[in-house]
Amino acid sequence: MKLFVIAGEPSGDALGAALIAGLRQLVPDLTLAGVGGPLMQAQGLSSLFPMEELSVMGLAEVLPKYFPLKRRIKETAQAIADQAPDAVITIDSPDFCLRVLAIAKPLNPALKTIHYVAPSVWAWRPKRATKMARWVDHVLALLPFEPPYMQAAGMSCDFTGHPVTTEPVATEAEAATFRTTHGIAATAPLLLVLPGSRKGEVERLGPLFGTTLKQVHQPGLRVVIPSVAARADQVRALVADWPGDPLVLDAASTPPATKRAAFRAADAALAASGTVSLELAAAGTPMVIAYRMNALSQAIIARMLRIDTVTLVNLVSDTRAVPEFIGPRCDPARIAPAVQALLNPGPARDAQVAAMALTMARLGRGGAAPGLRAARSVLSVIHGR
Numbered sequence: 001m002k003l004f005v006i007a008g009e010p011s012g013d014a015l016g017a018a019l020i021a022g023l024r025q026l027v028p029d030l031t032l033a034g035v036g037g038p039l040m041q042a043q044g045l046s047s048l049f050p051m052e053e054l055s056v057m058g059l060a061e062v063l064p065k066y067f068p069l070k071r072r073i074k075e076t077a078q079a080i081a082d083q084a085p086d087a088v089i090t091i092d093s094p095d096f097c098l099r100v101l102a103i104a105k106p107l108n109p110a111l112k113t114i115h116y117v118a119p120s121v122w123a124w125r126p127k128r129a130t131k132m133a134r135w136v137d138h139v140l141a142l143l144p145f146e147p148p149y150m151q152a153a154g155m156s157c158d159f160t161g162h163p164v165t166t167e168p169v170a171t172e173a174e175a176a177t178f179r180t181t182h183g184i185a186a187t188a189p190l191l192l193v194l195p196g197s198r199k200g201e202v203e204r205l206g207p208l209f210g211t212t213l214k215q216v217h218q219p220g221l222r223v224v225i226p227s228v229a230a231r232a233d234q235v236r237a238l239v240a241d242w243p244g245d246p247l248v249l250d251a252a253s254t255p256p257a258t259k260r261a262a263f264r265a266a267d268a269a270l271a272a273s274g275t276v277s278l279e280l281a282a283a284g285t286p287m288v289i290a291y292r293m294n295a296l297s298q299a300i301i302a303r304m305l306r307i308d309t310v311t312l313v314n315l316v317s318d319t320r321a322v323p324e325f326i327g328p329r330c331d332p333a334r335i336a337p338a339v340q341a342l343l344n345p346g347p348a349r350d351a352q353v354a355a356m357a358l359t360m361a362r363l364g365r366g367g368a369a370p371g372l373r374a375a376r377s378v379l380s381v382i383h384g385r
Contacts, residue, residue, distance in 0.1 A: 001027050001029060001030055001031065001086050001382070002031040002032075002033070002083065002084075002085045002086050003023070003030065003031070003032055003033075003034075003085050003086060003087055003088075003089060003378075004032075004033050004034045004079070004080050004083060004085040004087075004088045004089070005019075005020070005032060005033075005034040005035075005036060005040065005045060005088075005089045005090075005091070006034050006035045006036070006076065006088070006089070006090045006091060006093075006096075006097055006100065007034075007035065007036045007037065007040060007051060007091040007092070007093065008035070008051060008054035008091075008092065008093030008096050008097065009051070009054065009092065009093055010037060011092065012091035012092040012093055012116075012117075013036055013037035013038070013039045013040050013051060014039055014163065015091050015092070015116055015117070015163060015371075015374075016036050016039070016040045016043075016045075016089075016091050016116075017036075017039035017040050017042065017043050017371075018163065018166075018369065018370060018371030018374070019089070019091075019116065019371050019374045019375055019378070020032065020040060020043040020044070020045065020371075021043055021371050021372075022369065022371035022372035022373070022374060022375030022376075023375040023378065023379075024043070024044075025372060025375070026372075026375055026376070026379060027379070030044075032044055032045045032046070033045070033046065033048070033079065033083055033085065034047070034048065034089075035047050035048050035049065035051055035054070035076060036051055037051040037052075048075070048076060048079055049072060049075075053065075053068070053069075053072060054069070054072070054093060054096050069096065072096075073096065073099045073100050073103065074103065076100045076104075077100050077101075077103035077104040077107070080100070080104040080107075080108075080111070081104060081107045081108065084108070085111075086112065086382050087111075087112040087113070087114055087378065087381065087382050088101065088104065088111060088112070088113050088114070089114045089115075089116060089378065090113070090114070090115050090116070090136075091115075091116040091117065092116065092117040094115075094119065094128075094132070097115065098115075098131075098132060098135055098136075101113055101135035101136065102134070102135050105134075105135045112137055112138075112381055112382060113135060113136050113137050113138070114136070114137065114138045114139070114140065114378055114381060115132065115136045115138075115139050115140070116139075116140040116374065117140070117141075117142055118139050118140075118141040118142070118143070118146040118149070118150055118157065119132065121149050121153075122145065122146065122149055122307065122315075126149075129149060129150060129152075129153035129155070130153045130154075132153070132155070133153045133154040133155050136155055137155060137156065137381065138155060138156045138157065138158075138377070138381045139155050139156070139157040139158075140157075140158060140160045140374045140377055140378075141157055141158065141159045141160065142159075142160070142161070142162045142163075142363075142370075143159070143162065143312070143315075143316060143363075144159045144316065144362050144363070145315070145316070146159065147159055156381070156385065158373075158377040158380075160364075160370050160373040160374040160377055161363060161364030161367065161368070161369070161370035161373050161374075162278065162363040162364060162370060163370050163371075164275075164278045164279060164281075164282050164360075164363065165282070165360060165363050165364045165365040165366075165367075165370065166369055166370060167279075167282060168257075168260060169260065169264065169282055169283055169284075170257070170260040170261040170263065170264035170265075170283070171264070172264070174257070174260070174261040174264065175261050175264035175265035176265070177261065178258065178261035178262055178264075178265045179265050182224075182247055184222045184247075184265075185220070187220075188220045188221070188222050189218045189219075189220060189221050189222070189267050189343045190221075190222050190223075190224065190265055190266045190267050191213075191216075191218075191221060191222070191223050191224070191244065191266060191267065191268055191269065191270065191339065191343065192223075192224050192225075192226070192262065192263065192266040192268070192269035192270070192271070192280075192285065193209055193213070193223055193224070193225045193246075193269070193270050193271075194225070194226060194269060194270070194271040194272055194276055195209050195225075195235070195238075195272055196272040196274070197227075197228045197230075197231060198231075199231065199234065201272055202231055202234055202235060202238065203234075204292050204293070205272055205290065205291070205292060205330075206235070206238040206239075207238070208290070208292065208330060208331075208332055208335075209270055209290070210238065210239065210241070210242050211332040212270065212290075212332040212335045212336050212339065213242055213243050213244060213270075213336075214242075214243055214332075215332055215333065215336035216336050216339050216340050216343070217340070218340065218343050218344075221243065221244045221343075222244050222245055222247070223239075223242060223243070223244030223245070223246040223247070224246070224247045224249060224262050224266065225239060225246055225247070225248050225249065226249045226251070226254070226259050226262060227248055227249060227250055227251060228251050229250060229251045229252035232248060232250035232251070232252065235248050236248050249262060260283070263279065263280060263283035263285055264283050264284070264285070266283075266285050267285075267286075267342070267343055268285065268286045268287065268288070268339060268342035268343050268349075269285050269286070269287040269288070270287070270288050270290065270335070270339055271287050271288070271289055271290075272289070272290065272291050273289050273290070273291035273310055273311065273324075273326065275312070277289060277311050277312050277313050277322065278312055278313070278359070278363075280356075281313050281356040281359050281360060282360060282365075284353065284356060284357075286342045286348075286349050286352040286353065286356070287313075287322055287342075287352070288322070288323045288324075288325070288335060288338045288339050288342065289310075289311045289322055289323070289324045289325070289326075290324075290325040290326070290330045290335050291310075291325075291326050291327075291330060292326075292327060292330040293327070308320075309322075309324055310324065310326060311324050312359070313352075313355055313356060313359045314355070316358075316359040316362050316363060317355040317356075317358045317359045317362070319351070319355045319358075321351040321352045321354070321355035322352060322355065323335075323338040323348075325338070
């Protein structure tokens, strides 16, 4: 069997590697071509060109690379035509991947095309699925409520599980060791603060989170702030006057296992909106979600949103257990009481613990690995559903 697989960023590379590993369990004579990073290459993919060429975001970053990217789109589509694979699997990165398929599919209308990671049409811009259906036959979805949206647009779709369910989670012993190592008493209330990984996010949310902490009255409170390496110095300067004797975990010098232990050791978290909510749910850490963007972006998004919550734990569990403070509601006076409520036993904390457990179950924890489920779905398309 010959497959052409395309990923354009590290998260897609990880999904692709797990998918290929699943396929190798089921297909002994698998041949691969396409575009991928180090994880997919370790699974036997020979990348047509370095995946890093596609890992660009935002207008300012894309414009200087417009013509090289356009050339790579044509080159990739031609490689698909030349190699005539049994199927093409594109992973996320729709701006690149769908443009490739828009060229490759008309050259071979019988070509089977599969896209991994459904667009979030349930949240905003529902027409994206209709446009995608022109070139995509089948979708592999990470969230259990996504298949009906894809099917309504004319594509088949399988929920194959979310990768967060297979990521390691620290043990209670590792969490206790984290506290001991960093001088945090076993009985001290511990709050994780996660103001985002982008410079603008930290600039907007950091001061708000700092003001929030000053309004959280919890005796002996300690604060831990995990940070990506690129933002660590910015975060250290930001938290210098925060209460809670803040500890910054710089990803450049902090092993992943230490970050996982911090998540497990924490009593609660205050976090920017994003996929970190699933990481926290996997660790069983109750959370408050808050986010503020610039005024223009907020006005545009508010008009386009089709849902009343953006937190995945709320959406997957079909609850509203996670307090959420977005846009104008991202105010320390509102956020602080919600954080306070989670640091102590009570109904708010109990509801969230139940919602997080339900979320992990619905995302596939305890079942077959998402990569293997995705592989089975791919084979069902190739062999006829």
